[in-house]
Amino acid sequence: MGIVLGPNRYGKAETRVVRVRRDGDVHHIRDLNVGISLSGDMDEAHLTGDNAAVLPTDSQKNTVFAFAREHGIGEIEEFALLLARHFTGSQPTIRHARVEVEEYAWSRVPSSSGHSFVRSGTEVRTALVHSEGTGGAESVVSGLKDLVVLNSTGSEFHGFIQDEYTTLQPTRDRILATAVTARWRHRVPGGGGYGASFAAARRCLLEAFAETHSLSLQQTLYQMGRRVLEEREELCEVRLAMPNKHHFLVDLSPFGLDNDNEVFFAADRPYGLIEGTVLDDAAPAAPDAWN
Amino acid sequence: MGIVLGPNRYGKAETRVVRVRRDGDVHHIRDLNVGISLSGDMDEAHLTGDNAAVLPTDSQKNTVFAFAREHGIGEIEEFALLLARHFTGSQPTIRHARVEVEEYAWSRVPSSSGHSFVRSGTEVRTALVHSEGTGGAESVVSGLKDLVVLNSTGSEFHGFIQDEYTTLQPTRDRILATAVTARWRHRVPGGGGYGASFAAARRCLLEAFAETHSLSLQQTLYQMGRRVLEEREELCEVRLAMPNKHHFLVDLSPFGLDNDNEVFFAADRPYGLIEGTVLDDAAPAAPDAWN
Amino acid sequence: MGIVLGPNRYGKAETRVVRVRRDGDVHHIRDLNVGISLSGDMDEAHLTGDNAAVLPTDSQKNTVFAFAREHGIGEIEEFALLLARHFTGSQPTIRHARVEVEEYAWSRVPSSSGHSFVRSGTEVRTALVHSEGTGGAESVVSGLKDLVVLNSTGSEFHGFIQDEYTTLQPTRDRILATAVTARWRHRVPGGGGYGASFAAARRCLLEAFAETHSLSLQQTLYQMGRRVLEEREELCEVRLAMPNKHHFLVDLSPFGLDNDNEVFFAADRPYGLIEGTVLDDAAPAAPDAWN
Amino acid sequence: MGIVLGPNRYGKAETRVVRVRRDGDVHHIRDLNVGISLSGDMDEAHLTGDNAAVLPTDSQKNTVFAFAREHGIGEIEEFALLLARHFTGSQPTIRHARVEVEEYAWSRVPSSSGHSFVRSGTEVRTALVHSEGTGGAESVVSGLKDLVVLNSTGSEFHGFIQDEYTTLQPTRDRILATAVTARWRHRVPGGGGYGASFAAARRCLLEAFAETHSLSLQQTLYQMGRRVLEEREELCEVRLAMPNKHHFLVDLSPFGLDNDNEVFFAADRPYGLIEGTVLDDAAPAAPDAWN
Structure with a gap:
């Protein structure tokens, strides 16, 4: 018997990002909850605590906010793909990225205001994206x-x-x-x-x-x-x-x-x-x- | 110093009643959560465990269901008043009745079906009613x-x-x-x-x-x-x-x-x-x- | 009929503060959830939006953290009193302070480590304190x-x-x-x-x-x-x-x-x-x- | 392209059973939450609504209560195995049974009473058992x-x-x-x-x-x-x-x-x-x- 490390992954869960887009006095909002899960060459972090292959979950959170500013937020599947491809594409130690997004619905308050919203519906729209990087497998759910x-x-x-x-x-x-x-x-x-x-x-x-x-x-x-x-x-x-x-x-x-x-x-x-x-x-x- | 019983009340919380009303093939539903709190001459239940003045909370629950059948469910304020007045009016030991109702919203599924519904909105409509019985104070919130x-x-x-x-x-x-x-x-x-x-x-x-x-x-x-x-x-x-x-x-x-x-x-x-x-x-x- | 402002209060809810106290290699932890509610001469904030009488809830949160450092955390009733008296004593517009504290229990992990803890019990200890400032009424629950x-x-x-x-x-x-x-x-x-x-x-x-x-x-x-x-x-x-x-x-x-x-x-x-x-x-x- | 039924399962979730065992005046309690998930020859239930292969989830719930009486509740792994083997062993259409159990901890109130308990700990003990019936694979987690x-x-x-x-x-x-x-x-x-x-x-x-x-x-x-x-x-x-x-x-x-x-x-x-x-x-x- 030998004790070995099996499947593992890590990431930042539940980053709550809200983006406002302005069209003159008419605003648009998007309200997301983003979960990231990465895996790859992470054995050393487990076996010796050497973190040289580990992108901090704090950086993953920062990436969500920065991407919302740099790229805007399109359909949640697209935003999730953008993030997943970024992680696998920019860090050689990250072989698989899995990004989940929940989106909460808002509708406009009936009023002349273009910037007033009310949460609508109990249901949540979701996306689940997986990417193995350039040339690798991808899936969009x-x-x-x-x-x-x-x-x-x-x-x-x-x-x-x-x-x-x-x-x-x-x-x-x-x-x-x-x-x-x-x-x-x-x-x-x-x-x-x-x-x-x-x-x-x-x-x-x-x-x-x-x-x-x-x-x-x-x-x-x-x-x-x-x-x-x-x-x-x-x-x-x-x-x-x-x-x-x-x-x-x-x-x-x-x-x-x-x-x-x-x-x-x-x-x-x-x-x-x-x-x-x-x-x-x-x-x-x-x-x-x-x- | 003398130790005495102070303000007290009791009742059945969170009775979940759903009523279907049929208008030919077109159905209507109401979805409520009812909370009842009664008070009055309840000293003996506390001091000696004599329950002669106590209407069981189980009977209160039954009353909610029976009233939904006997009287239907109008506006939730009316349903709450009906219940509150019933308890104070039918039991001399019950001096105050406080009834809270939450109502969950449903809308119709866009379809030819007259009996299909989807929960709409995260918000909940509420009513809070108080009655001291015939001739006594009442309030509707x-x-x-x-x-x-x-x-x-x-x-x-x-x-x-x-x-x-x-x-x-x-x-x-x-x-x-x-x-x-x-x-x-x-x-x-x-x-x-x-x-x-x-x-x-x-x-x-x-x-x-x-x-x-x-x-x-x-x-x-x-x-x-x-x-x-x-x-x-x-x-x-x-x-x-x-x-x-x-x-x-x-x-x-x-x-x-x-x-x-x-x-x-x-x-x-x-x-x-x-x-x-x-x-x-x-x-x-x-x-x-x-x- | 005249429409008037009635009773009101405001504050910061659910400030989660954890304090570590070191006794050589043996650590002690306290884990609190603090809620603050202040009232007093706040009419203008409601009527005109003039905030001259308003201590921001953000400052209230900061006070919780700073007091945990300056005064330590004794019994939660004492910590709550310290906060309540501070707010009424330092701001003339604040006439009443109400501070609620929840404390979560931790016990030591059975081990030689003096810094390892495990949450114990589902129950929560609470304190609710009210102060009207120097010479005014106080209560401790x-x-x-x-x-x-x-x-x-x-x-x-x-x-x-x-x-x-x-x-x-x-x-x-x-x-x-x-x-x-x-x-x-x-x-x-x-x-x-x-x-x-x-x-x-x-x-x-x-x-x-x-x-x-x-x-x-x-x-x-x-x-x-x-x-x-x-x-x-x-x-x-x-x-x-x-x-x-x-x-x-x-x-x-x-x-x-x-x-x-x-x-x-x-x-x-x-x-x-x-x-x-x-x-x-x-x-x-x-x-x-x-x- | 042909649309087909893929993997599927069904069962009763969250049956909350409490069992009291009496040892003279000293009682013992067990407090479980049982989830059952069955699969097998269930195509017809999906394709035509023919339920001939379906054991109702209500019967699964009844089985939990009856087994608590007939067999008592030993270690939760054993209770889960007993249930899983029963379903696969008694119904030829059920090929796989998966039973999850959560157990909530209680300790005795310090008192002379042998029948008074207090919930202890936030943590929950779990068991997850899988059985494919006599001669088939089993697993205990x-x-x-x-x-x-x-x-x-x-x-x-x-x-x-x-x-x-x-x-x-x-x-x-x-x-x-x-x-x-x-x-x-x-x-x-x-x-x-x-x-x-x-x-x-x-x-x-x-x-x-x-x-x-x-x-x-x-x-x-x-x-x-x-x-x-x-x-x-x-x-x-x-x-x-x-x-x-x-x-x-x-x-x-x-x-x-x-x-x-x-x-x-x-x-x-x-x-x-x-x-x-x-x-x-x-x-x-x-x-x-x-x-």
């Missing part, structure tokens, strides 16, 4: 999280396994609610058009959720992923994680009341958790950097 | 929380005290950002019109935030409260709590870059916290139940 | 929060009101669990001895929780407050907030299993919430600054 | 999370890359603080002795953290993992994730004060994040189920 959706009908669940611990009754009509985390991989990294692609993929997810008469949350998940791939040829893989946010019908019979799918208790824990991938069978292999 | 707003210019801060621990530089242009918690008291409890009143008060808050050229967050706060009272005669008091969500201009000079109010670091802690009340000087005295 | 305790037997609940919405069954044996938030007021502000007083009050709370055969959570709450006052004559009032963290007995009969108070489901929401005060009837009036 | 540790000296950071965005000054003495998440894999799944193994591994982590004079957090991480493997031959791989919880020395010079590593500001975001693996080079391949 777009996505969203905390997209909370609910169908008040059009959902059934029956025909499942009945084992000795099963007490759940089959149902032909239930509430189906979830908080969607979705990530979709672009066929060609760096192809651009990310803004339109995101809007379309998001619309596909919502429409498929709304239009699928659901026999299981798995079926809804699959239809959501499939819809994205059918409509967006620039994408080749969709990964979804969807908690089943249970809404239990309250038994009102002790109070002499019926309850025809009208009053529900929204429960927190435990919850079902459905995770699945839908992909083009000709898609290039997925990079490790997803994890 | 409406509000919102987590309304996150930002002005990217139009905010100054200077002319402040300079003591020996002051290093802050005066500024003529900064980002002003906050997460508004606001509560406003109705002049006449139970007067109705809560939906329109809420929408108007929220609009006043946003407009005053956007339109006030700010010399201090205190000034903005005051203008926001004042605007609500000026425009809404049914309201007599506004209480606001506004954290100063600091956005610090990043010093990019080490990298040979200027930064003309363009790139900011959004900080978490510590933060300024500004709290204030604006009221009609002829307003009836505020009830303890606010706290 | 000590406390704790997130003290999570559980009795696996010795708790009953029966004899309660049975209204039309009551389905709860009386019980002679249940789990009683809560997360205690407790605050106790000192009879004489600035009397010192806070460390020993805290340890004793905490012990009283735990012992009374453990030793009270409970007929209601209210009874347990009262006994806990009473025990503190009986044993600690320097204290004159105890305020407690205790959520009833419900542990529901799981019905295992569908699986042919009994469940004699053995397997429970720990629920999150909704929960009962019991709040109460126990005080010496000769205690001086409580200051508003508690809220 | 033990661990902990939220173990917050701090060295107030004995940490340096210098000799790093200085690029154009580097402003960080080298340091020969800083605070090193982190919240350790650690997971270690057992060489032989189901070998038992988990309680003693956990206690020893935890001690190794703490001792190595305390005793390593650190030139980088990476070095500390490696020494922690190495110590575990050196002392515990039943273990073959350790994975660590350690955020660098920055403590910044406060510049007190504007106030005429020095600051010789005495007063620090504990920052939240951004933070460094160091992740690494230490393993025996003869260890069997790690299962996918870690992720």
Whole structure:
């Protein structure tokens, strides 16, 4: 037996950068949370504490701010790629860069002011980019999280396994609610058009959720992923994680009341958790950097 | 010295009720979090454990669900009043009822489905109602929380005290950002019109935030409260709590870059916290139940 | 009707200060979260944006750090008093200072190292101090929060009101669990001895929780407050907030299993919430600054 | 291009089970959070909504409670294995079961009561188990999370890359603080002795953290993992994730004060994040189920 160093990475997490762009009196803002994770020839830092190969995480943070000023912030996929390529391109010891970005949405306050904004939506747009430097592999994954959706009908669940611990009754009509985390991989990294692609993929997810008469949350998940791939040829893989946010019908019979799918208790824990991938069978292999 | 029981109250917190109302194939949903706090002749429960005066918190929860079925859910102020009056009106030992409601916003998924919804906005609508039963005092407070707003210019801060621990530089242009918690008291409890009143008060808050050229967050706060009272005669008091969500201009000079109010670091802690009340000087005295 | 400014205050929240004290190779650390809230002659800041009476919250933060260096950090009540008196004593426009401190507990890593620590306990020690300056009123409140305790037997609940919405069954044996938030007021502000007083009050709370055969959570709450006052004559009032963290007995009969108070489901929401005060009837009036 | 279903899994997350075991008047409690994730022949549930292969997540929850009664709760690794083997062993459509358990620590209230407990420690013990059923692969991973540790000296950071965005000054003495998440894999799944193994591994982590004079957090991480493997031959791989919880020395010079590593500001975001693996080079391949 020999004890060795295995896979490792390091970086700066959660750099919160806000950029204001001025168009006369009309301002535009972008509000990001950037996470950087680098790996490469870092054995000595672990084995002896020699940091000659280590770019400080503080410098990574500075780079985020400086790049926001030097290059502006375009689509978050582009900003993430710019950062990832910078780290692998400028430091020979850094072989892989993984950059994650969250973007928070703001809309304008209805007012004559061109510089007043209100946070809109609970959902967050995400990007996850991986680069191995010039000539190396790259990947671009777009996505969203905390997209909370609910169908008040059009959902059934029956025909499942009945084992000795099963007490759940089959149902032909239930509430189906979830908080969607979705990530979709672009066929060609760096192809651009990310803004339109995101809007379309998001619309596909919502429409498929709304239009699928659901026999299981798995079926809804699959239809959501499939819809994205059918409509967006620039994408080749969709990964979804969807908690089943249970809404239990309250038994009102002790109070002499019926309850025809009208009053529900929204429960927190435990919850079902459905995770699945839908992909083009000709898609290039997925990079490790997803994890 | 004699040890005695002082003020006390009890109740069920965070009952999460969702109600679906059907209008043919078009559904409507309401999503509430209800907190109940009751007080009255509860000395024996504390002193001897005799619960003869105690309505179980479990029964309070049941009442929320049963009332959602029996009475539907109108404006949250009305639902809260209905509950508060029920508890004081039906149990002689319960002298005061305080009911808080949070409402989460949903909008329709753009689709032909009439039963598909998506959570909209980070902000939460609130109601806080107090009732002492038939003939007793009542109060109705409406509000919102987590309304996150930002002005990217139009905010100054200077002319402040300079003591020996002051290093802050005066500024003529900064980002002003906050997460508004606001509560406003109705002049006449139970007067109705809560939906329109809420929408108007929220609009006043946003407009005053956007339109006030700010010399201090205190000034903005005051203008926001004042605007609500000026425009809404049914309201007599506004209480606001506004954290100063600091956005610090990043010093990019080490990298040979200027930064003309363009790139900011959004900080978490510590933060300024500004709290204030604006009221009609002829307003009836505020009830303890606010706290 | 005239619109006027009502009660207001401002300050710096959540300044996180850590102080290391060296005793040769043996180090000592203190880890605090400090919140400051000041009020006084602040009308102009609200009405016109004139900040001449305003000590910036940034200066308040600096004061926390500077005082940690100049004065060290004694008991948190003393550190809070030092800060509160400084603000009211040094700025004539500041009439009231309210300082809250949370302290996080660390213990030593079992090792020969004198400088290695591990966070211990989920509970947080608290202090809440109020000062109106030289000759003015002062108050000192000590406390704790997130003290999570559980009795696996010795708790009953029966004899309660049975209204039309009551389905709860009386019980002679249940789990009683809560997360205690407790605050106790000192009879004489600035009397010192806070460390020993805290340890004793905490012990009283735990012992009374453990030793009270409970007929209601209210009874347990009262006994806990009473025990503190009986044993600690320097204290004159105890305020407690205790959520009833419900542990529901799981019905295992569908699986042919009994469940004699053995397997429970720990629920999150909704929960009962019991709040109460126990005080010496000769205690001086409580200051508003508690809220 | 053909759109296909890729990897998928489903299960019940966060089942909160508390078990009381009675030894006369002395009670023992165990407090767990169980997450189950199953996969296998689930294509039809996704493609057509046919649930014939699906064991409801509700049944999985019931199984947790029933097993707590039938089998008691031994070490969490054993309880997780029992569940994982049950699902793969009893349902032919379930090929893989992944069970995660968190355990919350309680200690006895110092008192004569044998049934009174207080939550102890912020840290959580974890287990992650994977089973492919009789004759199939199994893996057992033990661990902990939220173990917050701090060295107030004995940490340096210098000799790093200085690029154009580097402003960080080298340091020969800083605070090193982190919240350790650690997971270690057992060489032989189901070998038992988990309680003693956990206690020893935890001690190794703490001792190595305390005793390593650190030139980088990476070095500390490696020494922690190495110590575990050196002392515990039943273990073959350790994975660590350690955020660098920055403590910044406060510049007190504007106030005429020095600051010789005495007063620090504990920052939240951004933070460094160091992740690494230490393993025996003869260890069997790690299962996918870690992720």
